[in-house]
Amino acid sequence: MDITVKKLVTIITEAALEDNLRNELPGLGATGYTIVNARGRGSRGVRDAGWSTSGNIRVEVVCDPEIAVRIAAHLRDRYYENFAMITYMSDVEVLRAEKF
């Protein structure tokens, strides 16, 4: 089987940013993404999704390393200061590398 290593970028942030991310990710080179609702706790307190403004989302993008770095840099410059957001990357193994 033809297995390729790609980067998985995971972004956990405020649900308010969903529209922005949807618009920006393709421009940064992501060919796709998956968004799920999330809740949790971090340096900006408990985000329990109890109210529309206190919900989180988790966004996952599988892409090449250069694009992963570009996404991370963009998010840092644009959102880290004022929004609850963390980003992390890991290696994942995928089939059909051309999809990403």
Added chain:
Amino acid sequence: MDPVILFFALGLVAGLARSELRLPPAIYELLSVLLLLTIGLKGGIELAQQPFGGLLPQIIAVMAMGIVIPLMVFPVLRYVGRLDRPNAASIAAHYGSVSVATYAVGIAYLASQDIFYEPRLALFLVLLEMPAIMVGIVLARGISKDTRWGKLAHETFLGKSIVLLMGGLIIGWIAGPVGMEPLEPFFFDLFKGVLALFLLEMGLIAASQFKNLKDHGFFLVVFALLVPVPLAMMGALLGWWMGLSEGGTMLLAVLSGSCSYIAAPAAMRIAVPEASPTLSLTASLGVTFPFNIFVGIPLYLGMAQYLHTL
């Protein structure tokens, strides 16, 4: 006391006691959709039976009030409360915009006392939601090229509440009272039940804001308790001057004294990200909303009735 208020109180108490009680988010969404549509439909049906006479000057006056309120509130927050510019602007936008739930309790209160009000108040509700948000953004940013006004206008005008309220108004207006008859049991007869459940959840949410109160100091609490009354007075005076009935005057007071906790927070989070959402939500949802529900609404009716005796 109207039982719907007791549902709100139950939510507050359960929330403060850390009960597990919680409505599923989808149910809460549905309840808010029903409330918005019903308020729109009610207004639309009545408008269909009445001429629009003299509506345009009133529309302009009401929108002007939506612009003036945040401009009045901003200096108080900035110079008395010593808040930084983004936070003062964001809170000003919340207080200039309106709360649909407060309005819904207002019309339920009038209905329980058999007091008439003009159907156009539902239209005023739509009109008042948006201008203050725009003013808040200008207060925070200045007229800056960085603000994407097109996107923002799109989001505010096509936000859930404006679409449903306006949609309801138009549907009610086209269908008229006879056309709407088959839908009456669903929308109108159930209105109070929907409102009761909605307020139960609002009570839980308001209680969850209380824990932030002590972090944000005395000023914000005093501000959130005191400011609705002069703002409502302004609305009452405007309503009285426009020649609205007692009920209509009271509802315009309710609108101007209430503050947004759905449209404004969503818009400000994106447009003015430096402003703390906790600060404005604590004030609007944790203090002003309960104040208006328990104290404000009867008080504003008293105000309207007093003005009409002059």
